[in-house]
Amino acid sequence: MALRNVKAGRGETLRRGWLVVASATLLAALALAAEINPLFVAAGWTLILLSLLLSPSLPITEEDEPEDIPEPPLPRDPMIDLCVAYSALDMPVMVLGADANVLFQNDAAQDAFGEIAAGSHLSVRLRAPGILDMVRETIATGQPNQIEYSERHPSERVFLLRIAPIGVPPAAEGTDPAAAGFCYALSFRDISELRRIDRMRSDFVANASHELRTPLASLRGFIETLQGPAKGDPGAHERFLGIMLDQANRMSRLVDDLLSLSRLELKAHIAPSQRVDLVPLAGHVRDSLLPLAQDLGVEIRLHLPSAKVEVMGDRDELVQVIENLVENACKYGQEGKFVDVYLRNAPSQPVELSVVDNGPGIPAEHVPRLTERFYRVSVADSRSKKGTGLGLAIVKHILTRHRARLIITSELGKGTDFTVRF
Numbered sequence: 185m186a187l188r189n190v191k192a193g194r195g196e197t198l199r200r201g202w203l204v205v206a207s208a209t210l211l212a213a214l215a216l217a218a219e220i221n222p223l224f225v226a227a228g229w230t231l232i233l234l235s236l237l238l239s240p241s242l243p244i245t246e247e248d249e250p251e252d253i254p255e256p257p258l259p260r261d262p263m264i265d266l267c268v269a270y271s272a273l274d275m276p277v278m279v280l281g282a283d284a285n286v287l288f289q290n291d292a293a294q295d296a297f298g299e300i301a302a303g304s305h306l307s308v309r310l311r312a313p314g315i316l317d318m319v320r321e322t323i324a325t326g327q328p329n330q331i332e333y334s335e336r337h338p339s340e341r342v343f344l345l346r347i348a349p350i351g352v353p354p355a356a357e358g359t360d361p362a363a364a365g366f367c368y369a370l371s372f373r374d375i376s377e378l379r380r381i382d383r384m385r386s387d388f389v390a391n392a393s394h395e396l397r398t399p400l401a402s403l404r405g406f407i408e409t410l411q412g413p414a415k416g417d418p419g420a421h422e423r424f425l426g427i428m429l430d431q432a433n434r435m436s437r438l439v440d441d442l443l444s445l446s447r448l449e450l451k452a453h454i455a456p457s458q459r460v461d462l463v464p465l466a467g468h469v470r471d472s473l474l475p476l477a478q479d480l481g482v483e484i485r486l487h488l489p490s491a492k493v494e495v496m497g498d499r500d501e502l503v504q505v506i507e508n509l510v511e512n513a514c515k516y517g518q519e520g521k522f523v524d525v526y527l528r529n530a531p532s533q534p535v536e537l538s539v540v541d542n543g544p545g546i547p548a549e550h551v552p553r554l555t556e557r558f559y560r561v562s563v564a565d566s567r568s569k570k571g572t573g574l575g576l577a578i579v580k581h582i583l584t585r586h587r588a589r590l591i592i593t594s595e596l597g598k599g600t601d602f603t604v605r606f
């Protein structure tokens with residue numbers, strides 16, 4: 185805008201200059217031709233000059249406009265632009281010089297690796313030979329490179345490191361990158377979460393296969409025995425078929441639990457939208473587990489408020505939570521004889537459901553891991569009690585979807601308390 189006004193002003197002055205010269209020449213010619221008094225001519229001349237100087241600006245037409253005068257370019261440092269752009273990234277990035285010295289690190293890099301004084305060599309913070317070799321190679325060849333790098337301190341992290349020259353063609357044969365002032369971008373992609381999920385997935389597949397393989401191997405063994413050594417032995421048939429049925433049931437329990445888990449994972453992020461009264465659910469679970477409790481010699485006691493206790497939830501899933509907890513309490517706390525189910529709904533307090541047994545309790549080191557898939561305090565004990573090692577993992581998944589927490593407190597020799605806080 186300002187530039188255009190300046191240009192218009194210059195055009196106007198030029199034009200007025202020409203008008204003054206033209207009119208003065210005309211007046212002088214007329215005066216000579218008509219032999220007019222020179223004083224009279226001078227007065228006329230002054231009048232023309234004044235009228236031109238005091239007249240308002242004449243409009244400028246497109247053709248009048250003088251040529252654009254280019255603005256002198258501001259000196260810009262592309263490296264500053266680049267660092268500003270890197271600062272906006274949430275991924276750690278460092279800019280290295282051709283001596284592998286750190287010229288710049290963005291905020292994410294400072295958070296991840298601490299502040300590195302500008303100009304220090306990269307090895308001040310990252311000493312892994314793999315990284316330094318990779319950097320050296322890229323500086324020497326001008327070709328991008330990447331490696332995986334893991335750190336154990338302060339926490340276990342895995343990064344995919346990539347280095348690439350910034351805005352320069354690959355170094356020509358014999359070029360000295362330092363003399364040419366080449367720079368390199370070293371970026372760090374945090375893949376710790378991906379690696380953790382990969383490990384979990386492969387552990388899970390290994391565990392699930394192992395759990396299925398055991399009853400399968402047992403079934404195959406008994407079938408071979410029945411076909412071979414025990415072929416004509418009705419007593420052995422009777423016994424072995426009973427065991428085979430147990431193993432087949434174990435496999436189907438495992439498959440059911442695995443399917444439950446995968447169904448729950450699919451809807452993990454969809455919060456339930458029904459209102460469910462927990463009072464009748466607790467009664468329903470007690471009734472359905474009565475035969476098991478009687479077999480084990482355990483009494484399930486309910487301590488429920490008389491009024492409704494409603495939470496947002498999925499009825500069937502909440503039944504499964506209470507069932508898994510009460511069943512575990514009966515199985516693993518059998519020697520305590522009583523299993524108590526408390527439902528609390530105190531004003532301005534979260535709703536809580538607790539399943540408490542008086543069994544042997546759980547050693548403290550196992551408590552934080554109980555909700556992991558296939559985690560058991562004693563595998564033999566769990567198997568003998570028809571456990572799959574997935575019951576509490578299912579409980580945890582359901583509660584996550586219900587935005588509820590599972591709080592486990594246990595005292596050796598006294599018993600265990602599983603509390604669900606909604």
Ligand code: ADP
Nearest residue numbers: 512513516560561562566571572573574575576
């Ligand atoms: P499982 O199918 O083996 O019962 P869970 O996931 O339900 O699998 O439970 C995991 C483990 O937690 C069990 O194997 C058992 O060792 C322990 N556990 C669960 N509930 C109790 C309890 N009430 N008392 C003692 N140990 C328990």
